[in-house]
Amino acid sequence: MKTAVAAGVLALLGGLWHLFGLVAAATSLVTTEAGWFQVVVGVGFNLAVAALLLPGSVKLLRRRPYGRLMVIAGVCAALLSYLLVILGGLTGLTDSAAGAGFAMAGAVLIITIVPAIVTLGLVMVPATERWVHEDADSPDSVRPASYADRPMEPPAR
Numbered sequence: 001m002k003t004a005v006a007a008g009v010l011a012l013l014g015g016l017w018h019l020f021g022l023v024a025a026a027t028s029l030v031t032t033e034a035g036w037f038q039v040v041v042g043v044g045f046n047l048a049v050a051a052l053l054l055p056g057s058v059k060l061l062r063r064r065p066y067g068r069l070m071v072i073a074g075v076c077a078a079l080l081s082y083l084l085v086i087l088g089g090l091t092g093l094t095d096s097a098a099g100a101g102f103a104m105a106g107a108v109l110i111i112t113i114v115p116a117i118v119t120l121g122l123v124m125v126p127a128t129e130r131w132v133h134e135d136a137d138s139p140d141s142v143r144p145a146s147y148a149d150r151p152m153e154p155p156a157r
Contacts, residue, residue: 004131007122008061010115011071014078015053017112022046037088045081049074060123063132068123075120082113 025042052074059067086109122128 001127001131003122003125004060004063004128007071007119007128008057008067010119010122011053011057011060011074014115014119015050015057015074018046018050018053018078022050041081041084041088045077045084049078049081052077060132065132068128068132071123072120075116075123078116079113079120082109082116 022043025038025046029039029043052070056067056070056074060071061067
């Protein structure tokens, strides 16, 4: 349980981080002249990661199995975007890292990559999978009644 809740909270924080990144990237698109790399990585990946991590974390905390899969996909997309930003800075596709020193780049990497790797590790452990699936198989679990669960009744007169 502890691993699943920690993974859900970290995924929620990561989703909020990427939502902020999406707003910042969209703002920089309006105020500066951005190239295709900034559009794809800044807007595209932040949008995809936020769209996967925010609902995925809520679904994970509500013990929905597909929430776990959404968090895994969101963290993998986040790690890919971090890798693209690093490679873009090294190859000169983006000028955002032009004046940054090694200490600043290292701090940004620690702030972004380490929580993503920890989240991925926590969501992938078997304890999280068991916690997500244990409530669904329990005979004591309370399911909301639906129309398919009720027998057909004639209308009241």
